[in-house]
Amino acid sequence: MNIIVCIKQVPGTAVVKINPADNTLIREDVPNIINPFDMYAIEEGLRLREKFGGKITAISMGPPQAVNALKEAVGMGVDEAILVTDRAFAGSDSWATAYTLSLVIKMIGPFDIILCGKQAIDGDTGQVGPGLARQLGITQLTYIFKIQKLDPSAKTIIVERLLEEGHEIVEGKLPALLTVVKDINQPRLSSLANLRRSGKQKIRMVVASDLIGVDMARLGLNGSPTKVIKIFSPPKRDGILDMIHADTNEKAAAILADKIIAEKIL
Amino acid sequence: MPLLEIDKDKCLGCGNCIDVCPFGALTLEGDIVVVNEKCTGCGACLEACPVAALRLPANKPVKAENLTEYRGVWVWIEQFHGQMCDIAAEILGQGRKLADLRQTILTACVLGYNVEHITKKAISFGADRVFWVDDPSLAVYRTAPYAETLIRLARLHKPEIFLLGASSRGRDLAGSVATDLYTGLTADCTGLDIDPEKGILIQTRPAFGGNIMAMIICPDHRPQMATVRHRVFEMPPADPEHQGDVITVVPSLTEEQISTRVTDFIQELDKINLADARIIVAGGRGVGGADGFEPLQKLAQVLGGAVGSSRSAVDAGWISYAHQIGQTGRTVRPDLYIACGISGAIQHLAGMKTSRIIVAINKNADAPIFDVANYGIVGDLFQIVPALTQQFKQKMQK
Known part of the structure; x- marks a missing residue:
């Protein structure tokens, strides 16, 4: 089975904060990480390979330092890694990112399944997965927390999909793109053997001129339909903490209940 | 090479752009700002520059349509x-x-x-x-x-x-x-x-x-x-x-042209889902176990709300992932969010801090959840939550 995993390098959690005093961004120098949801995608790829055999290719689009995310993926056990990096890709929004990734995937050759995290924790859009499925014209299955069954010869898959109201069982045809949520598995740590391999592994680089059939006008900042015009700090929570003190828990609970009722939100 | 171009003659070295860059791509070298590989070309800095020294390549409309x-x-x-x-x-x-x-x-x-x-x-x-x-x-x-x-x-x-x-x-x-x-x-x-x-x-x-x-x-x-x-x-x-x-x-x-079939639906949550819930009672590490969610469920029932949880309670296996609120769970915005035994890690706050009224019940008076709360009680949630349920039962009947 040919498995593709798309990963993104993101700033480590909680690195970006707003300084309330002067409204500026505070950045702690925390190292970049693989987007947490993409870790589940890598792990699911490894589990599928254990079951069905085959090859896993990890792809990341980003600046040159994203190579570290790919090395980490190799350390977890993926077979091949491709870094999609070029000045021509800089400033890509989710549309241009999905377009670029789709061209890279078309170059790799036939595949059975693409795994992505449900969204990245920096942009929080969750749009690249659906965009990629559409660009490639394959089955789209989002917010997956379980692969119930996969039949590579019949080219079918049965998954459980998380909705606001509960979850649903969906059957689909391969090739398919899945975006996965946290519940799907517990990502493994890198093994020593894989870590050694990741040090030696050559990461393949793809630049814009490598892409077959590319429309250069659809790449990067120029090809991105959306533009960020302003970044600002979120509105502060109004009101200050009213800490409730009383002799007994019952009295404290009574005071709190009255105050909540007075807010007229019940 | 980053997309952002900096006009060195215009740059005052004021650092305004450094403060607004979400990616840490700008630094001061001597008295001039320089851009590094972290730049994504997002454009957040352009407005911050008082002398228009920052520029991104001009955007050419690619669609000729009217x-x-x-x-x-x-x-x-x-x-x-x-x-x-x-x-x-x-x-x-x-x-x-x-x-x-x-x-x-x-x-x-x-x-x-x-x-x-x-x-x-x-x-x-x-x-x-x-x-x-x-x-x-x-x-x-x-x-x-x-x-x-x-x-x-x-x-x-x-x-x-x-x-x-x-x-x-x-x-x-x-x-x-x-x-x-x-x-x-x-x-x-x-x-x-x-x-x-x-x-x-x-x-x-x-x-x-x-x-x-x-x-x-x-x-x-x-x-x-x-x-x-x-x-x-x-x-x-x-x-x-x-x-x-x-x-x-x-x-x-x-139907023949569609490659997927939905064969079953399983309702995991109560009738009220977290996204639409007006009231959420959420539990964290402080609830101590799966049984610890029982008093929270009772309170949610009396208030007509839904039950949520922090990541640690989900990771401990006390409640299913569908209930998780925060960065790797759901983002919610209820009118009333009652956080019970939740310390308030930044990842959890990301999922609930725009709630209208936040109530925090926690043993630890220094828990960061109190920083975003409108009302707080320091104490044992197993005493306070049932007492609160009792109070609402009585007061809301009137």
Whole structure:
């Protein structure tokens, strides 16, 4: 089975904060990480390979330092890694990112399944997965927390999909793109053997001129339909903490209940 | 090489741009700002420069189409099991305002099976026109049949704005539709407005787990598409007198052309889902175990709310992932959020800090949850939560 995993390098959690005093961004120098949801995608790829055999290719689009995310993926056990990096890709929004990734995937050759995290924790859009499925014209299955069954010869898959109201069982045809949520598995740590391999592994680089059939006008900042015009700090929570003190828990609970009722939100 | 160009002659070295860069791509070298590889070309710094020393390559419109051909505001009316979702009414309300500002009509796209009653509802919430697509193949949401039908309608009728809910279904659908139409899609918006001069849609959304807000436009592509977060816009009052045209439309795909089947649905949560919940009672590490959620469930029941949880309680196996609130779970915005035994890690706050009223109950007076709370009690949740349940039972009967 040919498995593709798309990963993104993101700033480590909680690195970006707003300084309330002067409204500026505070950045702690925390190292970049693989987007947490993409870790589940890598792990699911490894589990599928254990079951069905085959090859896993990890792809990341980003600046040159994203190579570290790919090395980490190799350390977890993926077979091949491709870094999609070029000045021509800089400033890509989710549309241009999905377009670029789709061209890279078309170059790799036939595949059975693409795994992505449900969204990245920096942009929080969750749009690249659906965009990629559409660009490639394959089955789209989002917010997956379980692969119930996969039949590579019949080219079918049965998954459980998380909705606001509960979850649903969906059957689909391969090739398919899945975006996965946290519940799907517990990502493994890198093994020593894989870590050694990741040090030696050559990461393949793809630049814009490598892409077959590319429309250069659809790449990067120029090809991105959306533009960020302003970044600002979120509105502060109004009101200050009213800490409730009383002799007994019952009295404290009574005071709190009255105050909540007075807010007229019940 | 980064995209951003810095005019060294103009740069004052004031550092304003360094402060606003979300990626840490700008640094001061001597008294001039330099840009490094972390730059994504997002443009956040451009406005911060007092002397216009920062520049991104000029954007050439790639679509030669006449943008003025695109008129009207569209809303996708999400339904589940044949009932219109709350989020659809919320965005109809905001869509109405945008349509009025643009002096145009509001169109609702109702897809489903036996959903004629939803067309009436959409009109009562402000739609002037409804595209009604009723077919067994649309009974349960699936990407392909919904996307293909909306893509065809959008190509034919050319809306200038198209809004969908930022739900699992809405994000699944919008990402597919916008890709095919080659247009901009802004995810999970918490603000939508019309630029009074240019007449374009200004979309505001949180990023980096809600730590920064970004304003986004889609200047050269149409429709301007956005998914909208639950419970950001108020549900408008239904007006049974409001009139609208219902236009019957056939779906674009037949059942045979669809590669997926939804075979079962399992309801895991109570009837109230977290995204739509007005009241949420959430538990964290402090509840101590699966049994520890029982008093929280009782309180939620009395208040008519839903039960949520922090990541640690989910990771410990005390409650299912569907309940998780925070960066790797759901983002919620209830009127009342009661955090019980939740310390308030930044990842959890990212998922709930825009709740209207936050109540924190925690043993530790220094827990960061109190920093965002409106009301707090320091103490044992196993004493306080049942007492609170009792109080509400008594007081709300009156």
